[in-house]
Amino acid sequence: MLPSIMEVALQHELKSAELDDRSKRKKRSVKDVRFKCPFCKATDHPKFKDKYYLSLNTEDNVFQCWFCGESGGVLKFIALLENKSIEEVKQELFHKGNNRVQRKLHPAEKLTPSQLQSMGFLTKNWKKPSPRDLDWIWSEWLLCVEQEKRMGYMFFLEANTSEQILVVIHEYACKLSVNPEDLLIEFSQAKFANKKKPKWAELAEEWLEEVTL
Structure with missing residues (x-):
């Protein structure tokens, strides 16, 4: 079972000080919660430093930043926050605590979403390559x-x-x-x-x- 994207956000130093309390008070709060985006430079600009562009959809377990455009599911969210590849995140989540031998990853499977995107690869609907x-x-x-x-x-x-x-x-x-x-x-x-x-x-x-x- 995949972890909650909201729990992941709170576990990775996106603490209450960064949480947009107004989004929690709205009727759509259960579904859509706003944070300051850790993936873009919006907070470095005086005009945008108090804006909350990172939207977490707690029903669909996905995220999107309305400033830098970064988006995806909870696995990519964890990978970006921890600077890991999606395959590494999968192994840690689904093989943790069991005695199964983990499959050795190809070097390309260890590339982070940021590294793949720098080459022009889109990871939003990423299918396992041959x-x-x-x-x-x-x-x-x-x-x-x-x-x-x-x-x-x-x-x-x-x-x-x-x-x-x-x-x-x-x-x-x-x-x-x-x-x-x-x-x-x-x-x-x-x-x-x-x-x-x-x-x-x-x-x-x-x-x-x-x-x-």
């Missing part, structure tokens, strides 16, 4: 990672201040769904590497060298 499709999705993701790291590394090298570096790191860490500190270490190691650099770093440095000639 093994061949999973291989293709994973190869596409590896290409995407190479491209994003190459671009991010170029901006990292061109940054003149620590503030600019942090902006670049956070932007590309978000695109790749990785920890900003880990990406900063990876870029720094590539910059000062004495031995062979990663291919994305070599290409970025070659391109910058051609531009500055």
Whole structure:
């Protein structure tokens, strides 16, 4: 049985301070409850910081943000909140506490909804891909990672201040769904590497060298 999307919201730090009490007082409150969306930047804007765009439909167990457009069911909701893939969430929910050996996930099945969407894959009505499709999705993701790291590394090298570096790191860490500190270490190691650099770093440095000639 799937967990209640309302319970999931309250368990993942979407606490009462973020809950729109007005939505609870309305007649439709049992069905539709509003929160501040944790997936978009609406709360960073002075004009929208007091708005409650995340709608939880407690009857259908689905969510939708009316600002950023993020939507889906409770499994995707958990995956986004915990930065996990939907398949990982399924295994944790449905195999927890039993002695069954969990199926080994394909690397592509470990991609989060955000990572899949960055490649243009829609996860709203996501059907389980075939093994061949999973291989293709994973190869596409590896290409995407190479491209994003190459671009991010170029901006990292061109940054003149620590503030600019942090902006670049956070932007590309978000695109790749990785920890900003880990990406900063990876870029720094590539910059000062004495031995062979990663291919994305070599290409970025070659391109910058051609531009500055």
